[in-house]
Amino acid sequence: MSAEQIDSWKVTLPCTRAEAEAIDAGEFALDAVLMTTEVVEDDKERWRLDAYMENEPDAAMLAALRALAPSAGAIAPVIEPLTAEDWVKMSQEGLEPIREGQFVVHTSAHPVDAPEGGRAFLIDAGRAFGTGHHATTSGCLRMLDAMAEQAFSSVIDVGTGTGLLAFAAAHLWSEARIVATDIDPSAIEVTQANAVANAIAGIELIVADGALSDAITARAPYDLVIANILAGPLVSMAPELAAIADVRATIVLAGLLETQREQVVAAFAGCGCTLQDVDRRGDWTILRLQAGASRYVPSTPPDPKGRDGWALDI
Missing domain, CATH: 3.30.70 (Alpha-Beta Plaits)
Structure with a gap:
């Protein structure tokens, strides 16, 4: 060579x-x-x-x-x-299609047809996390699929990676406004390319550190908040994520180990959120919470300087 x-x-x-x-x-x-x-x-x-x-x-x-x-x-x-x-x-070897509820996720090397009444997504491994092959992402797909009968009008996917979870939300709630954000500009570029490859239109893409960007808060409140990042950032970002959630909004969290569950749940409980469901996948855990009966307002403005970096790189 x-x-x-x-x-x-x-x-x-x-x-x-x-x-x-x-x-x-x-x-x-x-x-x-x-x-x-x-x-x-x-x-x-x-x-x-x-x-x-x-x-x-x-x-x-x-x-x-x-x-x-x-x-x-x-x-x-x-x-x-x-x-x-x-x-x-x-990057494509060994990545067999992943099936979660009505979704199937595949790479170019392993094309498959969509299940009846469901949707297939082409997501090749590349620069951004979220091919569906990690337990955190596949668990989020299952969690969203389980909520298919619920109605959501405004959805945000914080730390979107490849865009996969935002795409799933767009399929389930086609009339909803979908916002996908990531701290990494290259992830937003990947999401845009994946949206084109999967014929998905209408998702608003925002490069932002957390949920404090004016572009994000201007579109709040959201009745579904998805954040598949890491436990430490989830804890430190709890006030800002809770603040953009609507009354009784659903919040789906992932990227945390089971050993970190209590810490994450406690951080969101401090913002008025209650745990509704848990999907444990090996050492990893996906959480579904509900926001409080009134909009959460932090007692002090969240400080982005106090957080760890929050890109999930697995």
């Missing part, structure tokens, strides 16, 4: 489930995309860490990755140069 052909690099190390969970739930100042995978089902010791980066990994990068998987010990990391074709092929 000539140097001109190399598009990016991949580093692979074995890890344990505990290490994978810490990686998935953490924020790391690494110039790399981190992914963890269960190698042997129900084996806590057989997991894998893959790190993707634009430049050839140097000693500092390899040391940082080793620190994330100390169980690997003296095992040498596998370092692979990748071409653009390698990346596309690899």
